Amino acid sequence: MKHIGIFAKVQDPRCREVAGELLRWLRDRGFTPLLEERLSQYLGDDTGLKGAEIPARADLVVVLGGDGTLISVARLVGESEVPILGINLGSLGFLTEIPVSGLYEALELCLFKECKISQRMMLNVTLHRGGKEIGSYLALNDxxxxxxxxxxxxxxxALVDGLFLATFKADGLIIASPTGSTGYSLSANGPIVDPTIDCLLITPICSHTLTNRPIVVSADTEITVVLHSQMENVMLTLDGQVVVPLECGDEMRVSRAKHRTRLILSGESDYFTVLRTKLKWGER
Structure with missing residues (x-):
C-alpha cells in the first residue's frame, strides 16, 4: 500500500486536528496521502482532490469521524471496493469501531502486516417514473x-420478485441491508441481522395495522415498492443522507449491489461485543 485516502468530518475541529497529525505521520514514512479537497483547504494543503477521485487512486481509505461520515464515504468508494478504516471521533461509533487512540496501531497493521476485513453487502436502488429509470443509487444501510x-x-x-407482498398503510417503509438492521430499521422494531448474512429487510414505519410485521427476504430477490399516495413531501431517503422527492406512481426497486463495502475491523473486538457495548443489547 502506497496511496492513502483521508476523509474527515471537516466541521469538527478534533477531526481536523487528527487529520493534520495523520498527514504528517504518513508523509514521514514515505506514503502518499490523498486528501479530500475540503479537508485539504482546512489544513492549508494544496494537494486536495475531489472526493470522487480518491477511491480509484487509493489503496486504503481512512475515515475520521462518526458512522455518518463513514457511510457517506462507503457510497463514494462504491465500485472500487477500497478497504475503509473507520476511526471513531463521533458519538456512537458502531461502524467506526476503532477509537482514535488506536489509529496508528490499526494503520501499522494495515500497512505492514495483515488486518481483519468485514465484507458488507450494499444496496442497489433505482427509481422509476412513467416506465423510465430516473435515478440509480448505492446505499450501505437503507x-x-x-x-x-x-x-x-x-x-x-411492496412486491418481491414481482410477487405481491402487501399494501402498507404507514408513515413509510424501510428496505435495509444487514448492516442497516441496527440503524433506522431497528428503531422501527426491525430484527438485528448478522452483517455477514446476505439478505434484505422490509420494515414498515408505524404501520396502521396489527399484522404488518417486518420480514426478511433473500438477497437474490428484487424488492419493488410502488407509491400510491398523491401527497406532497413524500421522499426517498438513502442512508439518511441523500433525499429524492417522489411522485404518485413512482417505483423504487432495491436489490443486492454487485460491489461490497470492505470495513477494516479492530482485531480486539467482534460484532456481538460491539452490539453489547455500543447498543447495550441484551442488558437487563
Missing part, C-alpha cells in the same frame, strides 16, 4: 420511503 406531512399516512405496495 433506502426509505417516508413522508413529511404530519398526521397523514401513505399507501405503498
Amino acid at each position: 433506502a426509505v420511503i417516508n413522508k413529511g406531512a404530519p398526521a397523514k399516512i401513505i399507501s405503498l405496495d
